[in-house]
Amino acid sequence: MVKEIERAGIPVVHICTVVPISLTVGANRxxxxxxxxxxxxxxxxxxxxxxxxxxxxxxxxxxALTVEVSEQTVFDK
Amino acid sequence: xxxxRIVHYLNQFFAGIGGEDKADIKPEVxxxxxxxxxxxxxxxxxxxxxxxxxxxGDSYFGENTDEAKAEVLELIKQYNxxxxxxxxxxxxxxxxxxxGTMTExxxxxxxxxALTGMYIENPGADMFKKSVYIISxxxxxxxxxxxxxxMVPLARKLVxxxxxxxxxxxxxxxxxxxxxxxxxxxxxxxxxxxxxxKLKGQDFVTEYPMPNFDRVDPNPAVRDLSKAxxxxxxxxxxxPKGNPDHIESSSASKYGKYDIxxxxxxxxxxxxxxxxxxxxxxxxxxxxRVLPVDVLRDLxxxxxxxxxxxxxxxxVGNGTAVASSKKFAAEFSKELIADGVDAVILTST
Numbered sequence: 001m002v003k004e005i006e007r008a009g010i011p012v013v014h015i016c017t018v019v020p021i022s023l024t025v026g027a028n029r030x031x032x033x034x035x036x037x038x039x040x041x042x043x044x045x046x047x048x049x050x051x052x053x054x055x056x057x058x059x060x061x062x063x064a065l066t067v068e069v070s071e072q073t074v075f076d077k
Numbered sequence: 078x079x080x081x082r083i084v085h086y087l088n089q090f091f092a093g094i095g096g097e098d099k100a101d102i103k104p105e106v107x108x109x110x111x112x113x114x115x116x117x118x119x120x121x122x123x124x125x126x127x128x129x130x131x132x133x134g135d136s137y138f139g140e141n142t143d144e145a146k147a148e149v150l151e152l153i154k155q156y157n158x159x160x161x162x163x164x165x166x167x168x169x170x171x172x173x174x175x176x177g178t179m180t181e182x183x184x185x186x187x188x189x190x191a192l193t194g195m196y197i198e199n200p201g202a203d204m205f206k207k208s209v210y211i212i213s214x215x216x217x218x219x220x221x222x223x224x225x226x227x228m229v230p231l232a233r234k235l236v237x238x239x240x241x242x243x244x245x246x247x248x249x250x251x252x253x254x255x256x257x258x259x260x261x262x263x264x265x266x267x268x269x270x271x272x273x274x275k276l277k278g279q280d281f282v283t284e285y286p287m288p289n290f291d292r293v294d295p296n297p298a299v300r301d302l303s304k305a306x307x308x309x310x311x312x313x314x315x316x317p318k319g320n321p322d323h324i325e326s327s328s329a330s331k332y333g334k335y336d337i338x339x340x341x342x343x344x345x346x347x348x349x350x351x352x353x354x355x356x357x358x359x360x361x362x363x364x365x366r367v368l369p370v371d372v373l374r375d376l377x378x379x380x381x382x383x384x385x386x387x388x389x390x391x392x393v394g395n396g397t398a399v400a401s402s403k404k405f406a407a408e409f410s411k412e413l414i415a416d417g418v419d420a421v422i423l424t425s426t
Contacts, residue, residue, distance in 0.1 A: 041366030
């Protein structure tokens with residue numbers, strides 16, 4: 001799906017846990033997630049901490065959308 | 078003759094430990110054959126024994142790949158096997174990734190013959206087909222019998238150090254290797270034969286298939302987030318509670334488009350996941366863990382993004398055919414463009 005969205009001309013960022021799969025599939029902007037059943041959360045944290053963790057990942061993804069890339073790039077910082 | 082000593086790798090599901098609720102179990106070992114190991118043993122007809130079965134949860138492996146790989150390798154090593162077999166993983170993506178990773182590690186780090194099996198669309202197949210032998214299987218465990226009948230002869234050859242035939246003869250996925258051999262007809266003659274067939278519109282088999290690099294160039298970056306309309310898409314199966322479009326829990330044949338106008342937060346009362354390929358407990362408690370609507374609403378309010386698009390698109394990425402996913406996204410991308418969406422965040426579980 002990520003590739004078809006890109007092909008349609010819309011910049012897209014893929015948030016996913018198993019980055020090698022995303023690289024194989026062909027996503028260009030990739031942001032690593034937390035875990036397979038809760039990519040954007042962590043049930044072990046209290047709700048406020050969890051939301052701030054989620055916000056950090058989303059901000060990373062938004063930032064990735066503002067960066068020009070010429071090849072597949074993993075934004076893990 | 079001594080029996081071939083095999084160590085077999087399985088995930089939690091095929092080992093009979095449990096489904097997605099057990100996908101986070103750490104590597105463990107059982108003496109002897111477990112589950113599909115029985116079918117493998119039968120295939121070898123007394124020539125081999127499975128000395129141990131190493132089991133690891135798919136999520137644990139996917140999320141802690143380096144540690145899991147080292148732990149599983151350590152467990153395999155202590156049995157000093159003649160052969161390592163992983164799976165087959167059929168079309169299970171994370172399992173395929175684990176089987177490929179372990180087959181490669183055993184082959185390269187322990188120098189023990191190793192093979193696995195997968196369906197050609199398993200993402201693990203593309204990742205590892207060049208480095209290891211992957212028997213081509215059907216997309217579900219219904220193909221176990223065929224898988225065994227292909228795995229056993231190749232396994233035997235690997236152990237004996239015999240010459241391995243072509244991918245078609247031995248039924249493994251093409252590794253992109255070229256091999257010199259003598260032919261009856263020289264190259265020019267074969268090429269002309271092919272050309273004639275092509276001109277007549279007949280089938281012919283190329284001797285050098287072109288690799289299929291299906292890559293899409295990245296689009297230019299978003300210039301100003303504070304003016305951008307951002308849309309959410311997920312393969313994590315997020316749907317309004319009750320799954321109104323009946324999106325299938327695996328091998329999805331459709332996607333959903335859902336209006337989130339005025340929705341500030343996804344709650345356990347309003348949203349859930351239709352996905353059958355991971356433990357749904359956490360997503361059902363709070364679907365923002367898969368589709369971060371709450372955070373994007375905050376960012377919208379703060380003016381960090383222009384707006385969150387009124388609709389999100391969702392399907393279940395669980396054994397879903399690549400062709401289906403392509404079709405879904407090609408279709409809804411047209412709508413996204415028509416709706417003036419500037420960028421997409423796609424989340425996967």
